[in-house]
Amino acid sequence: MDPVSxxxxxxxWTLITVGQVLLITVGVLIAVAFLLLADRKVWAGVQMxxxxxxxxxxxxxxxxxxxxxxxxKEVVIPAGADKAVFIIAPIITxxxxxxxxxxxxxxxxxxVSDLNVGILYIFAVSSLGxxxxxxxxxxxxxKYPFLGSLRSAAQMVSYEVSLGLIIINVxxxxxxxxxxxxxxxxxxxxxNWYGFGGGADTWPLVVILFPMSIIFFISALAETNRPxxxxxxxxxxxxxxxxxxxxxxxxxxxxxxxxxxxVFMSAMISLxxxxxxxxxxxxxxxxxxxxxxxxxxYLLTFMIKTVFWFVCISMVKAxxxxxxxxxxMRLGWKIFLPTSLVAVVIVSAWRVFVVGS
Amino acid sequence: xxxxxxFYLLAAVATVSGLLVVTARNPVHSVLWLILxxxxxxxxxxxLGAEFLAMxxxxxxxxxxxxLFLFVVMMLDxxxxxxxxxxxxxxxxxxxxxxxxxxxxxxxxVAVVQGGAAAGLPAPGAPDASVTNVEAIxxxxxxxYVYFFQAAGIVLLIAMxxxxxxxxxxxxxxxxxxxxxxxxxxxxxxxxxxxAATGEGVSAEELx
Numbered sequence: 001m002d003p004v005s006x007x008x009x010x011x012x013w014t015l016i017t018v019g020q021v022l023l024i025t026v027g028v029l030i031a032v033a034f035l036l037l038a039d040r041k042v043w044a045g046v047q048m049x050x051x052x053x054x055x056x057x058x059x060x061x062x063x064x065x066x067x068x069x070x071x072x073k074e075v076v077i078p079a080g081a082d083k084a085v086f087i088i089a090p091i092i093t094x095x096x097x098x099x100x101x102x103x104x105x106x107x108x109x110x111x112v113s114d115l116n117v118g119i120l121y122i123f124a125v126s127s128l129g130x131x132x133x134x135x136x137x138x139x140x141x142x143k144y145p146f147l148g149s150l151r152s153a154a155q156m157v158s159y160e161v162s163l164g165l166i167i168i169n170v171x172x173x174x175x176x177x178x179x180x181x182x183x184x185x186x187x188x189x190x191x192n193w194y195g196f197g198g199g200a201d202t203w204p205l206v207v208i209l210f211p212m213s214i215i216f217f218i219s220a221l222a223e224t225n226r227p228x229x230x231x232x233x234x235x236x237x238x239x240x241x242x243x244x245x246x247x248x249x250x251x252x253x254x255x256x257x258x259x260x261x262x263v264f265m266s267a268m269i270s271l272x273x274x275x276x277x278x279x280x281x282x283x284x285x286x287x288x289x290x291x292x293x294x295x296x297x298y299l300l301t302f303m304i305k306t307v308f309w310f311v312c313i314s315m316v317k318a319x320x321x322x323x324x325x326x327x328x329m330r331l332g333w334k335i336f337l338p339t340s341l342v343a344v345v346i347v348s349a350w351r352v353f354v355v356g357s
Numbered sequence: 358x359x360x361x362x363x364f365y366l367l368a369a370v371a372t373v374s375g376l377l378v379v380t381a382r383n384p385v386h387s388v389l390w391l392i393l394x395x396x397x398x399x400x401x402x403x404x405l406g407a408e409f410l411a412m413x414x415x416x417x418x419x420x421x422x423x424x425l426f427l428f429v430v431m432m433l434d435x436x437x438x439x440x441x442x443x444x445x446x447x448x449x450x451x452x453x454x455x456x457x458x459x460x461x462x463x464x465x466x467v468a469v470v471q472g473g474a475a476a477g478l479p480a481p482g483a484p485d486a487s488v489t490n491v492e493a494i495x496x497x498x499x500x501x502y503v504y505f506f507q508a509a510g511i512v513l514l515i516a517m518x519x520x521x522x523x524x525x526x527x528x529x530x531x532x533x534x535x536x537x538x539x540x541x542x543x544x545x546x547x548x549x550x551x552x553a554a555t556g557e558g559v560s561a562e563e564l565x
Binding site: 013082115131 | 399431
């Protein structure tokens, strides 16, 4: 049997997919370990502190030390807790956080599953993410976690609406829900990126699409329960919200899921609005390069954009005070939802009457 | 082969979790099993090649409707002993409803096998293989069935307006924040400079 046909057999396909999944999981985990440190360093920098700087050079190994510490501690399960749900909740959070990465294209063709409904898949998986938090809060059988999980349920359902409507703008312009195709349609100079109008036919839409990318960024903060929208775990009111009763590895899983989601949202902003792996500069000189150099450039471009948005998210954490609950709901339902609805109407009108089919 | 494994796995999970929805003692567990049943049926949709419907099932039912279910059920203070009390009393009624459902499902499956009333009509399907799922649905939904689509939209709109009017209450003595006013507030509106003679100051009554 020659090797080409082996990879086409069910066994070969399973092996290759498991390999890709492992590669992405490990890659994302290592990236998250260092981004978590970067998050703490940025936060410390804004507050004129040094941040973690003891474990390893510049504190680079801090996240690994934290992980070992969490894993070695004892798992405390409250007596009144619903044991099964209590343990399942953080596992669900972390699994769903990693599931979404299956459709993220890292470079041309570098994607585990090139779904035609990639964006809907992401939307479905991120809407499931709320279950980890609700289940954790309910199963703890304690007041603060329960309040935290109720807040989180309302918050995530509200901001999903505006996230979805903003994504519809991009889908309308790209004409596809396949993420690789969406990134591919932003090829060329940076003004082809949807955040900057999306190219020759639709450049005046920059007045709508750039604000939409900002609203997407803010909604992503709310969707990932990041400050200033970290009401589910508001430490000044709810101690730590849904995580109060969690300790050791289950807590680690919650934190890991949260950070994987944040990195994922940064990746989504760069894919949908800022060109993904497209460098946004003339690319003709890259044609002569060997494939592996070209792909490294694509991968690095994507990573730099993702890290840029991650740093933005962590700076917001340091700058902005926490929203009150009614302010959060007002922002979501009374400002973002109507704004993004109007944007969908204008973008689709432009698509039909100016660009044509 | 992989499809076969996936089908039997998903079907088994869906059936078992469906059974556990009705047998679970704790209503919150019931809702959680219901969510698993939804999720596995979405997987079955994917196996049928209807990935768009599968994703919509997850987004709408699992992501939004079931969250609100869970929300309500978690808030309920259910007395489980009381809930079990009427079991024998309601058993005949439940059995009748189950029997009616079973008969109807048998009739439907027979009709599906035989082709039913629509046997002579061509089955709506993808125009050709290159057209994606989403496009195929969009083509019929916004052309042949556009009036039904609009009518369904209006029905949902009416339901939404009804829900809002039923729950909207304006309480009279409540303080509300108006962010526009707060942002537009400036020095002239909020600060007043009162003349005060040096060495004497002003008394509280004068300030009013």
